[in-house]
Amino acid sequence: MRAILTPEVAPISGVVLFRPGNELLWLFRHGRVVIETPSEAIQHLPSGLIPEADQPLEDDASMQAIFENERVIQRAGGLNGLDSWLERKFECQWEHNDWHSRDFTVMRHAPGSIRLCWGCDNQLREQTTERLAGIARQNLVQWLLERVNIELGFNSYHTLTLPEFCWWMVRNDLADLIPESVATKALRMKPESFSSVMRESDITPSLPATEILQEKAKKIVAVKVDPETPESFMLRPKRRRWVNEKYTRWVKSQQCSCCNNPADDPHHLIGHGQGGMGTKAHDLFVIPLCRAHHDELHADPVAFEAKHGDQLTLLFRVLDRALAIGVLA
Template sequence: MRALLTPEIAPISGVVLFRPGSELLWLFRQGRVVIETPGEAMADLPSGVIPAAYQSLTDDVSMHPIFEHERVIQRAGGLPCLDAWLERKFECQWPHNDWHANDYTIMRHQPGSIRLCYGCDNQIRDHSTVQLEGIARKNLVSWLIWTVNGQLGFNDDHVLTLPEFCWWMVKNDLADLIPESVATKALRIEPEAIRSVMRESDIAPRVPATQLLQEKVKKIVSVKVNPESPESFLLRPKRNRWVNDKYTRWVKAQPCVCCNQQADDPHHLIGHGQGGMGTKAHDLFVIPLCREHHDELHADPVAFEAKYGDQLTLLFRFIDRALAIGVLA
């Protein structure tokens, strides 16, 4: 806790007096205290307890799908960590009862958890309302911001910004979950000015912010070489499929190899002895395709290769690019 106090100075005796009041006197009973000059943000605050930092991200509706995504919650520690964080609060969060028990518990409710006393828990345990959802969401967002602040090395009073939260997502391999609107704000891209043109060929579409973000993120996949793997000594070794979600997510973020538009899918090589019933090629043998060309390939592979080139050639060029720019190392 921090407090803003006005000192009374006795310059001749060199003594500074504070009047914290009975509600803040316990701060000085702890021993030493830190004294610092208040910043501009505290210029208009009255003397007394400094309120907790207002986190603007909590009220940003566009961030709610990100906060509630399963992968984001898991990277922050999962719902058990949210429950442990709520157990530090000795108060019931259900405001519609005049009496509350002195014992507390945790109730899971989408999209997070709620701290309740035993009396309220027995009353609303099986309920699912918009108000309960709002309390659970507020707890989830507050816990996520507290966790991200800690993992980035900030204290609890730090106001987490959108670029800082996006950096935490990039650092935890969650960059593919950042939507276009959030990426635009995080990169501080100004809205594109609308200008009239005489020819359609003069229209120059802007590169999506999500693509810029993916290009700026170095996603390196290390390919290990083991010339003496146990399977290599077997007469008929069992084939294991190489899987790497990080690489396929990066492939999905690249331009389509046919039309150079934003890809929608990482296409796994079919034919050429790869793929088959109930299986697919290794995740290394993938090329980025938009949905239209992906459907076209699966509808008629022979016609597709006659029009756009052999899959092996497209794959070779794409892997060559991935190696050249350091994605595969």
């Protein structure tokens, strides 16, 4: 929080006085404060608390599912971080009582938390209402946008844009949570226009915005080499399976190895000593397949390989491409 205050200077004694008023005294209760000259952007504001920048993303209905997603909340610091943020507010957010206690607490209410005085907390602690949920949701969104601003190097007075928020999600491995509507706006893709008299052969389907975003957001998967693992010195070492969700997510975003349609599943190799009980193939041995060809392979692997090629050949092509474009390094 910041405020604009007019100083009273006593040059002989070397003392500077400020009169913040009762509503701003809490700014000075946390120890030291920073004093700086106001910038051009806020110089026209009257004395008092500087209002935070308006955040249009708060009112975007398509963003609500993202804001309330558990993974997004955890990446921003979790609900404990939200509670700590609310503890800086010395006001009760339940304005429907005539009397409020001077002591405050934080009450958890889905999807976030609410700042209440002790009196209102005793009254509302066991209640679950849409009005309380609205306050908790507003707190959650405001805290989340502030955290994203800070992590991107902005201050709380910066108006966060949709592409900036999506970049924060990409940085934090949350790109798979971005829905199609949000990805379309973030990439500034224009909706396809179709005429009622155009021929079907004239329609050129475009890739979904989420698929384009996933392709741009893919990360390099580093494969570590350890020539002296403990198991390498054992006569009968216990098998360790290599698991990497990032790589399987990338494979799933590729085209089907059989029909070049968008893949639905990362198929783990079966046969060739893989895929039996307790021997599921490593996440490195996966092939992108659409749902139809995935079902076809599991129904009859021999017939599938006779029709579409050996699984090892398909796997080699996937690994070769992953190495060639830097997905595996």
